[in-house]
Each structure stands twice: as structure tokens, then as C-alpha cells.
Amino acid sequence: MRWEALFADLEAGLDAAAAQDLRDEVAELTRAERAQVRLADRLRASRATPLRLVLRDGQSVDGVVVDTAPQWVLLAPDPVRRALVPVPAVTAVVGLAPYAAPSAGEVERRLALGHALRALARDRTAVRVDADGVSVSGRLERVGADHVDVTPMHAERATAAWTFAFDALVVVRSG
Secondary structure (H helix, E strand, O other), rough: HHHHHHHHHHHHHHHHHHHHHHHHHHHHHHHHHHHHHOOOHHHHOOOOEEEEEEEEEOEEEEEEEEEOOOOEOOOOOOOOOOEEEEEHHEEEEEOOOOOOOOOOOOHHHOHHHHHHHHHHHHHHOOOEEEOOEEEEEEEEEEEOEEEEEEEOOOOOOOHHOEOOOOOEEEEEOOO
């Protein structure tokens, strides 16, 4: 009887160690998986969710997530206005769900910030561009690979356009 109790005790110890090893492995795999998640993936998983984005210049934008791509997120502060925010301009998010969408597909990865800005330029949408240290209201005229030209609303000359590097953009608001 003593041998049977000893073997049962050893077997229970081995089972407990195996269960702990499995828990440790799952925790490590979870940490490794989370390390691969990008902010854009979490924003994409938050479509139709109200969020507050705190931007690098200190302002915040509240709204429902309308659309996202790896480089930008589009919020609707109300039914008319929209705010296009480059993901690198986001310093914090309030209200973000803890889960992430799968990585963007090939087509979605190609929807760069320039694509969104070209759509605004094509539609001749009146916008306010907030960039590092400056804000200009006008229309987007030309969208290059890494910059955009904005003609102020009441410009008297065609040469009065402002050119913004994409890296400097904080938010582009319409409506």
C-alpha cells in the first residue's frame, strides 16, 4: 500500500508540473502574440466604436471609427464632420477594445495616407489641416508621395498654397 501511495503522489506531482508547464507556455505564447499587434490593427478592430484619440500636439479628437488603414484612421465626431488622423500622430487612445483585427490584407496595406488625401482633393472638400505648429483651412490641391499642397480658402494667388509633409500632419478635418 505504501508503494501505491508513493507512486500516486509522484504521478500527481508530475501532472501538476505538466499543467503548470502548459500554463506557462500559453502565457508566453500570448505575450509573443501580443508583441506582434500594431495600433492600427486594434483601431481596425474598433470600427463603429466611439473613441478619443489624443494627438501629439495635445489636442484630442472624439468620434466613432468609420474606417481605418495601416497608416490612418477616420473618425466621425458627428454625422457630418470627419477627422482623418495619421496613426503616427496618435499618442494615446481612450476606449480602445483589447482585441485586434487580423493584419491588413494586400489591398488594405496599399491604402496609404496619400490615397485618403487624394479622395479629399478629388472631391474638392473644404478641410482644416492641423500640422506640427500650424493650422490652415482650405482645399487640398496636389497630393504627392509624401506631401500635400493646401490652398487657403481665401487665397488671392495660386502661389499661396501651403505644402505639408505627411510626417507633420496631425489631423485633417472636413465638414
